[in-house]
Each structure stands twice: as C-alpha cells, then as structure tokens.
Amino acid sequence: MNRALLRISLACLVMFVLLLINMNYVQAFETTKLAGEPGNVRVFDEQFTFPRGAILATGDGTDVKIAESLPVKGTDTYQRYYPDGPVYAPVTGYDTMYSTTGIEHAEDSYLSGTSPRLAVHNLAALLTGKQKQGATVELTISPAAQQAAYSALASDGGHAAAVVAINPSTGAILAMASYPSYDPNELTTTNGTKLNQVDQQLLTDPSQPLLNRATQMILPPGSTFKIVTSSAAFSTGTVANVDTTIPAPTILTLPNGHTLHNDDYEVCGDSNPPIIEAFYLSCDTAFGDLGMKLTAPVLRDYASKFGMNSSLSSFPLPVATSVLPEGTGWTDPSYTAYSAIGQYNDAVSPLQEAMFAAAIANNGTLMEPYLVQQVVGSGLAVIQAAKASVLSYAVSPAVASDVQSMMYEVTHNPGGTAYLTAGPQATGGITIDGKTGTAQNGVNNTGLNDAVFTCFVPGTNGSPSPIAVGVMVQGGGYGADAAAPIAVQVIKAYLGAHS
Amino acid sequence: MTVAADVDRPVAMPRGRRRTELVMLAFAVGVVLLAYAAVGLGLRGKLPGLPADLVVFAALMVAAHLGIRRFAPHADPLLLPLAALLNGLGIVMIYRLQESGRNGNPGLQVTDMSSSATTTQLLYTGVGVAVLIAVLVVIREVRVLQRYTYTLGAVGLVLLAIPAMLPTSHSVVNGAKVWIIFGGFSVEPGEFARLALAVFFAGYLVSKRDVLALAGRRVLGIVLPRARDLGPVLIAWAASLLILVFETDIGTSALFFGMFVVMLYIATQRTSWLLIGVTLFLAGSWLTALMVPHVMERFTVWLHPFAGSNPTGIAYQPVQALEGLAFGGLFGTGLGQGQPYHTPLVQSDFIFSAFGEELGLVGVMALLLVFGLLVQRGLRAALAVPDPFSKLLVGGLSFVLALQIFIIVGGVSGLIPLTGITTPFLSQGGSSLVASWILVALLIRVSDAARGPAPQPIQDEGMTQVVRAG
Numbered sequence: 001m002n003r004a005l006l007r008i009s010l011a012c013l014v015m016f017v018l019l020l021i022n023m024n025y026v027q028a029f030e031t032t033k034l035a036g037e038p039g040n041v042r043v044f045d046e047q048f049t050f051p052r053g054a055i056l057a058t059g060d061g062t063d064v065k066i067a068e069s070l071p072v073k074g075t076d077t078y079q080r081y082y083p084d085g086p087v088y089a090p091v092t093g094y095d096t097m098y099s100t101t102g103i104e105h106a107e108d109s110y111l112s113g114t115s116p117r118l119a120v121h122n123l124a125a126l127l128t129g130k131q132k133q134g135a136t137v138e139l140t141i142s143p144a145a146q147q148a149a150y151s152a153l154a155s156d157g158g159h160a161a162a163v164v165a166i167n168p169s170t171g172a173i174l175a176m177a178s179y180p181s182y183d184p185n186e187l188t189t190t191n192g193t194k195l196n197q198v199d200q201q202l203l204t205d206p207s208q209p210l211l212n213r214a215t216q217m218i219l220p221p222g223s224t225f226k227i228v229t230s231s232a233a234f235s236t237g238t239v240a241n242v243d244t245t246i247p248a249p250t251i252l253t254l255p256n257g258h259t260l261h262n263d264d265y266e267v268c269g270d271s272n273p274p275i276i277e278a279f280y281l282s283c284d285t286a287f288g289d290l291g292m293k294l295t296a297p298v299l300r301d302y303a304s305k306f307g308m309n310s311s312l313s314s315f316p317l318p319v320a321t322s323v324l325p326e327g328t329g330w331t332d333p334s335y336t337a338y339s340a341i342g343q344y345n346d347a348v349s350p351l352q353e354a355m356f357a358a359a360i361a362n363n364g365t366l367m368e369p370y371l372v373q374q375v376v377g378s379g380l381a382v383i384q385a386a387k388a389s390v391l392s393y394a395v396s397p398a399v400a401s402d403v404q405s406m407m408y409e410v411t412h413n414p415g416g417t418a419y420l421t422a423g424p425q426a427t428g429g430i431t432i433d434g435k436t437g438t439a440q441n442g443v444n445n446t447g448l449n450d451a452v453f454t455c456f457v458p459g460t461n462g463s464p465s466p467i468a469v470g471v472m473v474q475g476g477g478y479g480a481d482a483a484a485p486i487a488v489q490v491i492k493a494y495l496g497a498h499s
Numbered sequence: 500m501t502v503a504a505d506v507d508r509p510v511a512m513p514r515g516r517r518r519t520e521l522v523m524l525a526f527a528v529g530v531v532l533l534a535y536a537a538v539g540l541g542l543r544g545k546l547p548g549l550p551a552d553l554v555v556f557a558a559l560m561v562a563a564h565l566g567i568r569r570f571a572p573h574a575d576p577l578l579l580p581l582a583a584l585l586n587g588l589g590i591v592m593i594y595r596l597q598e599s600g601r602n603g604n605p606g607l608q609v610t611d612m613s614s615s616a617t618t619t620q621l622l623y624t625g626v627g628v629a630v631l632i633a634v635l636v637v638i639r640e641v642r643v644l645q646r647y648t649y650t651l652g653a654v655g656l657v658l659l660a661i662p663a664m665l666p667t668s669h670s671v672v673n674g675a676k677v678w679i680i681f682g683g684f685s686v687e688p689g690e691f692a693r694l695a696l697a698v699f700f701a702g703y704l705v706s707k708r709d710v711l712a713l714a715g716r717r718v719l720g721i722v723l724p725r726a727r728d729l730g731p732v733l734i735a736w737a738a739s740l741l742i743l744v745f746e747t748d749i750g751t752s753a754l755f756f757g758m759f760v761v762m763l764y765i766a767t768q769r770t771s772w773l774l775i776g777v778t779l780f781l782a783g784s785w786l787t788a789l790m791v792p793h794v795m796e797r798f799t800v801w802l803h804p805f806a807g808s809n810p811t812g813i814a815y816q817p818v819q820a821l822e823g824l825a826f827g828g829l830f831g832t833g834l835g836q837g838q839p840y841h842t843p844l845v846q847s848d849f850i851f852s853a854f855g856e857e858l859g860l861v862g863v864m865a866l867l868l869v870f871g872l873l874v875q876r877g878l879r880a881a882l883a884v885p886d887p888f889s890k891l892l893v894g895g896l897s898f899v900l901a902l903q904i905f906i907i908v909g910g911v912s913g914l915i916p917l918t919g920i921t922t923p924f925l926s927q928g929g930s931s932l933v934a935s936w937i938l939v940a941l942l943i944r945v946s947d948a949a950r951g952p953a954p955q956p957i958q959d960e961g962m963t964q965v966v967r968a969g
Contacts, residue, residue, distance in 0.1 A: 002882055004765040005894050009878045011761075012901040016871045019905060020864060022914040026824050027860035034825030037805055041819070042826040042838045076605060 035114065044097070048077035048190065053111040053134030055092055055103055058373055059142030059174050060497045066141070067092045067104070067184075069134075080188040086181040087150040090162075090212040091141060091317075091371070094184035096195055102212070103137060103371065106316035110135040110375045110383065117383050135383055136376045140172035145467075148493030149177035152486040159482070161473040162213035162350040165490055168358035168456060169464035170388040171367030175490055176351075178217075182209035215319045218347040219472055222437030222479065223282045223417075224454045225303075225342030227356050227403060230279060230287075232294050232302040234399040239290070242276040242402050248286035256334035260288045260341075263438070280409040280416040282436060284341045291340020292333040299339055300324045305394040307355045307366055308348065316371050322352035342437060353454040353470025357434070359392075360407065361456035361465035364400035366391045404458060407433035411455075421484040422455060432491060433458055436479035451476030453483035457491055467494050517568045520576035524564055527580045528557050531587030534834060538595045541835020541857075542604045552594070552621050556587060559628045566632035570639075571947035575880060578946065581873045582939045585924035586624055586932070588866070591834070592846075592853055593620050593927050599840045607840045611673075616846065616927060623929035627936030634940035641889040641945050648702025655695030656738055658688035663745050673844065675919060677748045689751050690921075690934035693899065694941075697758060701892035704766035708887075712767040749787075749794060750906055750918030756780055757902045762895040801916040816843050820852035820911050824863075831859025846927040848919045852911050867908070870923075874901040877942045883949035893945045896938055 026034075035043050055067035066088040069078040080095045082088065093102015100108050109115035113134040142165070149163040156179075165175035186198045202210050211217065233239040239246060248268035252260040261284070262268055268283035278286035291299060303309060303324040312319045325345050329335065338344035351369065359366035368391040375384040395403070410416040410433070411423045417436040420426065434455030456468035469487040476482030532553060539547030560583045567574050594617040600608035613619070638644065644651070662670040662677050669680045679686045704711070710725070760776030788794045796813055804814040804821065819842040827837060839845045839853035846853075855863045877897030881890050903923060910917035921931035923938075 001765050001768065001887060001890055001894070004768045005878060005882050005890070008761055008765060008894060008898050009875070009882075012871075012874050012878065012898060015901055015905040016867060016874075018914060019867055019908050019912070022909065022912050023824075023855070023860060023863050023867070026821065026912050027828055027855065027863070031825040031828050034822050037810065037818075037822065039810055040822050040826075041841050042822055045838060046826075 032114075032116075047097075047112065048079070050113070050132045051078050051134065052080065052095065053113070053136045055107075055111070056136060056138045057088070057141040057143045057146065058138045059140050059146075059172070060144050063138070064143045066139075066143075067095075077190075079190070080184075082184045082188075084147075085183040085185045087146060087177070088141070089181045089184050090178040090214050091139065091146075091176050092184060093317075094187045096187045096199075097190060097192070098195075101210075102317060103139065107137045107372065107375065110137060115383075118377060133378045135378070138373045138376060139371055140167070140174065140373045140386075141176065141371070142174045142494055142497065144497035145175035145490050145494040146177060149175045149486070149490045150179070150181070152489040153177055153179035156473060156476070156482065156486065159473045159476045160207065160213060160217070161471070161476065161483075161486070162217060163469065163471050163486055163490055164214050164349075164351045164354040165467055165469045165494065166354045166358045166367075166369060167466065168361035168468045169367065171358070171369045171391070172373070172386075172388075173369055173371045174467060174494060175469075176212075176214045176371075178211070178213040180207045180209045212317060213350065213472075213474075215315070215317050215349055215351045217472065217474070218320045218322060218349050218352075219450045219452070219474060220344075220346050220439035221342035221348045221353065221356075222439030222450065222452050223284070223287075223342055224353060224356060224435045224437035224452050224479070225340070225346055225348075226279060226282065226287045227360060227407070227435055227454070228302050228306055229291055229294070229299065229340045230275065230403055230406065231306075231360075231395045231399055232298055233275070233290055234402050235302070235395055236294065236298060238293055239275050242405055243274045245272050246275050246278060246286050247272055247289055248278050248283045249289075250285065252285040252288050252337070254288075254334040254337055256332070258334060260285055260337055276406050276409055277415075279406040279435075280413050282410075282417050287341050288337035291336050294336075294340070295333075296331040296336040296339065299336065300326070302394070303346075305366070305392050306359055307352060307391060307394075312351075312369065315369060319351065320349055322348035342439060350470045350472045353452060353472060354468050355470070357407075357454040357456040357470065358465075358468035359394040360400050360403045361433075361458065361468045362400075363397040364393060364395040366394045404433055407435055407455070408458070410434050410436065418453070418455075418480045418484045421480050422453070422488050426485070427488050427492065430488075430491060430495060431458055432456070432488065434484065434487070436484060438477070438479045448475035449477055450474050451479045451482030453479045453487050455484070455487050455491075457495065466498065467491055516576040517564075517572065520567070520574075520579055521564055523576065523580035524560055524583055527584035528560055528587065530584060531556065531591060534588055534591040535594070537834040538591060538598070539835070541833050542595070542598055542606075552590070552617055555621055556590060556624065559625055560587075563628045563631055566628075566635055567943060570632070570635035571943050573947045573951035574943040575876050575946035575950065577872065577876050578939055578943050581869055581876070582924060582936070584869060585866075585873075586627070586935075588854075589850070589925035589927075589932075590617060590620050590624065592850055592857075592925065593617050595835055595857075596839065596846045596853065598835075604835075606838065609840045609846055610843065612846050612927075619929070620927055620932070623932045626929065627933045630933055631936045631940040631943075634937060635944060638941075638944055640886075640948065641892060641941060642886045644698050644892070645702045645705065645888045648699055648706075651695040652699030652703070655692040655699060658692035658695065659738075661688055673919075675748050676745075677751070687928065687930035689748065690930040691937075693751075693754065693758070694896075694934060694937055696755065697762070697892060697895050697899070700759060700762045701888055701895060704762055705888045705891055708766040711763075712769060748919070749797070750910075750920035753780075753906060753918060754899055754903055754920065756783075758895055758899045761898045762891055765891055765894050797916045797918065801913065804913065816849065817911070817913065817917050819843070820845075820849050821913055823852045823856040824912060827856035827859045829860045831855075831857050831862055833857060844919075847921060848907065848926065849911055850925045850927070851908050851922050854925070855912070866925075867904075870900075870904050873939075874898075874904075876946070880942055880946035880949050884945050886948070889945045889948065893942060896941060900938065 051069040054065050057064045057066050067082050070081045072079050093104045095104040111134045145165050153161045162178040182202055189195050248271055250267050269277050308322040311321050335344050339346055368389045370386050373386050374382050377383050411418045418434050422432050422434050432455050437452030439450040451473040453471045456465050459465045469490050471483040471486045473482045536546055596609045597616045598604045599606035670676050670678050672678050677687055677689050764772045788798050800814040804818050810818045823842055834857045837856040839856050842849050874897050881894035884890050907920050907922050909915040923935045
C-alpha cells in the first residue's frame, strides 16, 4: 500500500501547492483590482482611518496648504479640509466618501498612498510601525495670483468667468480660478444623506458651480485669435513685417454676399493701415481679409501649433479641447474670414487663452502646461517631479518678436483697445502686452458679448517672461473693460509676491 | 501488477523525542502568546495583560504533552506542537473577532458571535485534550478498532442521519441541517461520523482488499470488482451521500466522497478507482448543479463573483472574503487592525480569510505550511506503520485533512466553488475542534506504533520443543 500512499502524498502536495499559488495570485497580483471593485467596504472605511496626503500651493516659494486631512475629535478618523475652499476648488476638486474630482482625483493614488511607487515607503512604514500616510502633492499654483484671480472674478458682477495664469518659460500653471465656485468642505461630510443633498444642490444649480470654467468652458476667442492669424501671416510671409500695410475696408463683402464690418462701423486707420495699427485697433475687416488670403487649412495649422485641436491629455484636470474645427464646407473663404477673427466655430478655453500669450511671451515656444510640481512621500523623498517640456514650436522667435511688439501697442498706444484698462496708468508702471477680444454670440449675435483678454508681462534684460494670463468673462461685454482689469490684478498680485 | 509484489517494508524512524516535542511546543505556545499581544496592540494600541485564557491554554498543552509522554512515548514529536499552534492561533483570532466592536475596541461586532466565544473555544480545547489523552489511554493499538468495523459504520451512519430526522428547530444553523441542538448545546455529528466511517472503510477494505484488487470483470480495460464485494461499501457511501444532499451540506459530502475513493485506492492500488471516482464526482457535481438551484448558485458565484448585483447579493460573503484577502496584501494589516468583521460567518467557515487579511500572504503561507506539515507527518506515520489497517485508516484520515483544507481554503480564496465546511483547529466550534484532536490522537497513536520498538514475539521461550508422545 505504500506506493499508493506515496502517490496520495503527492496529491496532497499538489493541493497545497495549488492553494499557495492561488493565495499568491489573490494577495499579491489581484490586490489592486480587488481594491478597486465598486463597493469595496474596506477601502471605503479605510479612507477615514489615515491622513490623506495634503495638497500644497507652492508657486510663491512657500508651502500653502489648500487641502489637508485633519483628525476628527473624539474618533480615530480623519476628515478632509480645504482652508480656502471656493478659491482653490477648480484645482483641488473635492474628495467625498464616494468620489473625487480635480487634483484629488488625478493624484488619488499618491494622496491615498496606494500608488505602487509608494510601495517602498509603505513597507518602511509597516516595518517601523508608523502610521500609513498619503503622499503630499505640491502644485505650481501661486497663492497670491490665485487669491487675486478669484477675488477679481467674484467682484466682477456675477458673470461666469475664469482666469488662467501660466509661467511662459516652463508651462507651470500659476493660477486657475473659476466663478461661480463652490465650497468643497460641504462635500466632506460623512453623513450620506447630507452629502447627497449638497451634491444634488450643486448639480442642479443653474450657475454650474462644479464646472471648472478655466479648462472646461469653451467660448469664441474673438479678436484674441488675431494673434494666431498674425502669426500665420508673418510665418508664411503673407505679411512681411509689422509695418506692412493691409487692406482694412469699413465693410468687407464676403464671397457669399454677407458683409463683415468693424465694431460700430468704425473706419480702420486710412483703410489700408500697417498691420500693427489694424492689430491694436482690432480691425475685423483687415484680419478677415487676411484670413481669406491665408486659407482655412493654414489658419487651422497655426491654431494647432498654439495648442488648439489637442486634448492635452497629460494635463491632470479635465480639459475641453479648444478647436478650430473641420466641418462641412469649413474651407469656404466666407467662413474663414470669420474664423480668422475668432468667430464662427472657433472655441477656446481660458487655459488656451493663456497659452496664446504664453507662446508669444516665450519667443514662440509653447511649453506644455502642468500643475503638479512634485509629489513628496512621507519621508520627504521626492517620488515624482515635473520636468518642463515643449508642447510645440508655435512660431519662430522673429515672428514672436513681431507679435510681441503688436501686443505692446494694444496696451501702450493711446489708440490701443486696452490702453485705458491695461496700459501703464492702469498697471502702476508694470508693462503688460496683451490682446483684447469681444466675442459675439447667441443667435444672430443677439447674446451678450463674451469678454476675453490674453496678455503677458515681457521679460526684461534677458530674463524670461514671468507670467501670461488668459481671462474669459461670459457675457461680460468688451474684453478691454471686463476682462483686462482682472488680468491686471492677477499680474500685480503675482509680481508683488515675487519682487 | 500483483498484490503479492507489494510488500510493505517498515520505514526506519528515530525513537521517541519527547524533549524535542516540549521545546517545539513551548515555541508554538510562544507564538500564540505573541499573536495575542499583537491583537491587543492592534485593537487598543497597548499590550494586554496576561489573560487567564492563555495560561489555561498553555497548561492544557503541557497536559497533552505529559499524556503523550506517558502513553505514547515514541510518537512523532511534531504532531502536538503543530496542532497546538493551529489551535492557539484559532483561539487568538476568535478572541480578536469577539473583541471587535466590543469593550471600546474599534470595528463592528461580528454577527452571531457571543462575548464569551473565546472562553467557549478554550473549553472545547480542554475537551479536545482530554479526549486526546483518553484515546491514547483506551486505544493502545489502533488495529483494535478493526474489531468494531461494522459497529462504527453503523454509528457513523446514525450520527449522520440524526440531524436529517430532527425537526428544523433542533438541527438547522445558518441554513445547514447538520446539527443536533438541545438547549444551549449544539453538536455537529458529521465531524465525528467522518472518523467513524473512516474506521469502517478501513476495516472493511483491509479485509476485502485482496478480493477487491484481484477478482472482477474487465470492462473497457478497467477491472470492475464484483458487486457482492463492493456492495456494503457502496451502500454505506450512497447512504451517507444521500443524507448529506438531503441535509444540503455539499462540502462534507465531497469530503466523504474523497475519503472513500482514496481509501479504496490505497487498499487496492488500482488507479482505475481514482479515475472512476473523479469521473463520478465531476458528473455528480454537474448533475447536482443542474438539479439543485442552490448548487448552481455556488458555481455562478465562483465564476462571476463581481458580476451584476452579485457582490451585494448571492456573492456577498465570498466577495467580502476576497476583498479582505486583497486588503491584507503581502504583509497583512496586522492582527486587530483589519476589517474582517465585514465578512459574514468570518469566525467559522471564513476564518481563513480573517487570517489572510490580518497576517497577509506571508502569514497565510505559513499557516498552509503548518497544515501541510501536519498532513505530511500523518502520511509519514501511515507509510511507516506495518499494520495495514492502521496504514489505511491514517492514510485516509491524513488525506481527508488535506482535502478539507483544500476545499475550505480554496473555496474562501476563489480557487474552487465555495462549500461551507470548517477549517480544522482554526474555526470556532466544538465539534470540529474535538474531532480534530481525535484525529491527531489517532496520528499520534499510529506514529508511536511506527516509531516504537518492534513488538516482541509472543513466544520467547527458546527453541520450540517437540514433545513426542509416548
């Protein structure tokens, strides 16, 4: 019987080996999948038992906590707290019992400590008996610029609006404010009924406070798109330099019989001004005509070089793609004339507005926008650090220089559209180069105009440009009046904190 | 192959190693003490005082050791420490689950768990040790059991049948009609029936093994035994299966089936028995699944635990167990720091998932190795003992122990469809624990016989004298 017994021993061995293999499979290889199963009650409960990593705004050189986990008195649990909730909400998003948005969502694996890249730290914590802790996420946001941006938006009369500020030479996002906003602290409750109530209220609010307009609201860029049209004209040689004259009739008759006219049927210079004059006066007929000469595919190509028509998928927040779309008959010159002045089907986000200025400010090189400077583990070890990278070479430095000089005139020539609101008198001596936009919308353009402004502070003495800002105010009216002052306040606050 | 060629030579084994056993036992009890301390640290963040429960546990294990020293001095020194370690860790886990959500400890209370579960489990440990010593005292040689082959077969069947015949209020716990409940006292007779039927199978097969192996008709290349040789075994087996299906306890019926087939194989050495057995089992499972919705549901849960509403419905328990195992990961949350209380019945059938969650893959592998070692020592004793009855009984019981662990641990971890049976030594429950100790007692007794000095010839009077009658 021994031979049979030996075989049975072998069968027992096989059973134990199968169990060991399966245990390894479940506990070593399947853990992430199982932890991610919806309704995993352990993962759900665990989120309250250890401090989630903080989110810091480090753009001013000091660490400012904009999201942290604080112990709840009398319990072993922690609750998320947002010290300046509505100001940073478009960036931080929220972390409720059930879901996350914004950076809370994008960096969740680091903040909650589940990222495989934190495994070594977690193991060290396990072996030394330390409490588990999520990693800290440091953002490029400048608290000074962010605060200024939000208060400027909030005091603008209740229009839906957003501001994005970028460091042109790196692509670091310095400010990203959206109005109306919401207080993420209302969503950190552990009372399910109350959470549901607050959630429903926010979701059904007609002012859409949960929408991060800085990246998700796309509106016609209006005249700010003339930056792209000019860039295309200089780059293709269609226009030799800023002093080259271009036709600017009071009324431009389009091939399809429609007419394009300047605001209030104003006359543009002598109807054949240098392009720089047409730019600072923002003559629609001049750039409409120029657009037809360039043709739609060339305009679209340059729009793409400035970051449009791309989903920016590596950006940590959801981004609505800014577009100059191809559609049926999109190459029809009559439509191209409108596209060239930022109307027709053109639609961009405030982030894209900031990127227009940033590319010009950085001598034609558009840096990829990023928000997370670095992720720091519990032992202050840097787990992940951002590296500036080029998104696209939009235009040559020479062309960028031409566009810069035109944007300078917008704010410094007494005839410039933003002379009064972003000129030297308004900024207290800070030089801002910019471009206004007043986009018509609604059926037959009967809606309120959207105010748009894109600008940057030029670098001095060889130092790079410190900041570029894009502002969009939905229904705000003229870009110079409604949008430019907001950008000025953001720039003042930022330079004030960095002087 | 012929039976005549199968001459079992005794395997040489070292002699009694009682001091080794004591040292290893001390180690096992030490591990249990540390685990208890870890529970205190995990739950309350401070070391607990030395509890009376653990002092009693240590004393019981020393008593068991002394019993073995006195009545089975040549026994395998590993068996008691392994059993003690498993039993002790089971008590620690039951203590941890009992304390969850009680006495100011974090977590939720485990449903169906009384605040005296640890004490009760300790009480049954005491009964188990007493029975261990009693078995060693009463059964000096395992082969005497062969005399009670049919008696024990009948006892086993009766034990199995009792719950089926009792009214529901006296026999059903958590949907399984396998209990005898009177007053506050409940017994799961199946645990003991398994031991009795093992004796029956062993006794019967040993007396018939030659006929079973040799006589028979060849059908399709397989030699089938004569019906009259197989009759009693088949009847006993079919009866036990019927009762079990009637009592809706598929796990135990799989155990009986496995035990039956393997003992038949060991006795006859015919591979055809294994093939027939496995085929029968697979066909039986499939047919049962088609006919009994409850069984089909088990298959669905096994294949698609996370599909649709399963995680909150029919698959709630296994999904909780799997998520608990995953939550433990490689190193576990630490004793007292996981959330095993989310898994229903975690203290009995699912206790292994609680170990997986709090001790992690590392702890689970260690536990499986301890179980594996226990099985291996049992099989080793079976190999070494010369007496065929002992060999068959202990070989079969060791295999069933392995099969039981495979079924429950594999079920909990999603390797095979889940069937509710206890985890030997670890699960809460007296019947399982006492039966496990009886099993260990039999292993100890057989290993003592295998490793002890060869029995003296009965006649030791010098040369046989031939007396020639005048």
